[in-house]
Amino acid sequence: MGAAVPDAVIARLRAALGNAGWSQDPERLAPKLVEWRDRWSGRTPFLALPRSTTEVAAVVGICREAGVAITPQGGNTGLVGGQIPDGEILLSTERLRRVRDIDVADDVLVTEAGVTLAEVHEAALTAARRFPLSLASEGSATIGGLISTNAGGTAVLRYGTMRNLVLGIEAVLPSGEVWNGLKRLRKDNTGYDLKQLLIGAEGTLGVVTAASLKLFPILTSRAVAFAACDSVAAAVRLLELAKSETGGAVEAFELIGRLGVDLAVAHLPGLRQPLESRPPWSVLIEVANATSGSAEADLERLLAVALEEGVITDASIAQNEAQARALWALREGQSAAQKPEGPAWKHDVAVPISAIAQFIETATTTLEARFAGVRVDAFGHVGDGNIHIDVLPSPGAAPQSHISRRDEGARIVHDLVVSLGGSISAEHGLGTMKTAEAASYKSAVELKAQRSIRAALDPQRIMNPRVLF
């Protein structure tokens, strides 16, 4: 819990931000103090709403002088609680809303931190370009938040995470100084890469105020299918085939178990079973490339080869955009589809692709044996080894009794992940939820190095103090 913020500091912040630039109104603050699943709720004495980098710098500078802590917040879609303050000043980027530049020669889009991912997609399209990061929260998640969590999503297989998609960053460092690192270079070997330190820093090394993002050509030829597999091992083999048969044109490769499809069909309006056979495992495959009609041809050839080899047992290709969207809704609706079933234990982990089948099988059998009646909903981005193992309560179980065993379940999953050479946080970050646990898996050498970097940039630890090491 943060220390009380002196009235004099609040008065200085108000003066620096002007009337529209702050709030202490409980109703205005309320939606920013709860996480969308109601898993975390927080408190703050003051909401700062800067509308420029200069105003962000003023807020950070005042807080630094007074030793007052700050929690930055973008769209509040983070899944590990890092954006929810506990007594700190809450600094929202909601008024940093300008797309500053789009340059086709440089293939770059320069945007302020509070612009949402969906708005970046739209802006890129106006220049006949595309920003490929894609995830279910894109209507609310902001560029600042996506950078700070090094977000991944469904297209990592082809384009990488935010780390691979950011060319430059402008940020206010914990000192209150503005670092203008808004370069648009593809090559820049001039010492430590400060922007990469800020990517994935979860607000601990400063406030990201703007970024230059890589743009890509629009892919006009796109095809989406749902394919049935008897096992996770078969799905992994299908990925190998997909990469080689399409020459690397696989845009997404998402695994969903039978339980996940059934929950989506039961709880999300307008969805139906994509495959009559209701297979134990399904894969959503999207293939895309630039030549008209070629993605469909690539996908059809891939599915024919896979059927022939016995890697898949059935498949359905979307015949139009509406059908493609319906297939994607099954995958992207997984979190929403779980909600009516009670509180789920969520595990966002990564393992080497070659270990995915062993991981899902061992995790599922171990969890089911340890916790009678629980249901394991495993799904995720097979193409980059990122699996979500979500554990739902047994039907009719009291929510609180399920929640009370969450840490025990997490330990089982995370010990297994680490034993397979994986990571206990693939794409959501550590936040307040996983910081202590991650520390228990890291070596003393790594922790010392990470703490030294933080202490050098933020000796008072004012930036998001409860998050990271």
Ligand SMILES: Cc1cc2nc3c(=O)[nH]c(=O)nc-3n(C[C@H](O)[C@H](O)[C@H](O)COP(=O)(O)OP(=O)(O)OC[C@H]3O[C@@H](n4cnc5c(N)ncnc54)[C@H](O)[C@@H]3O)c2cc1C
């Ligand atoms: C339905 C759903 C699906 C999701 N799917 C995915 C997915 O597939 N892949 C994935 O990676 N994530 C996913 N997420 C998680 C979430 O959308 C991402 O973590 C996103 O990057 C957070 O962006 P935000 O603007 O909401 O940040 P917030 O939630 O507001 O903040 C997240 C973290 O970043 C910090 N932060 C925010 N803005 C700044 C800034 N400008 N400067 C410094 N620090 C800042 C905060 O302090 C906090 O630690 C999903 C979330 C939901 C709700």
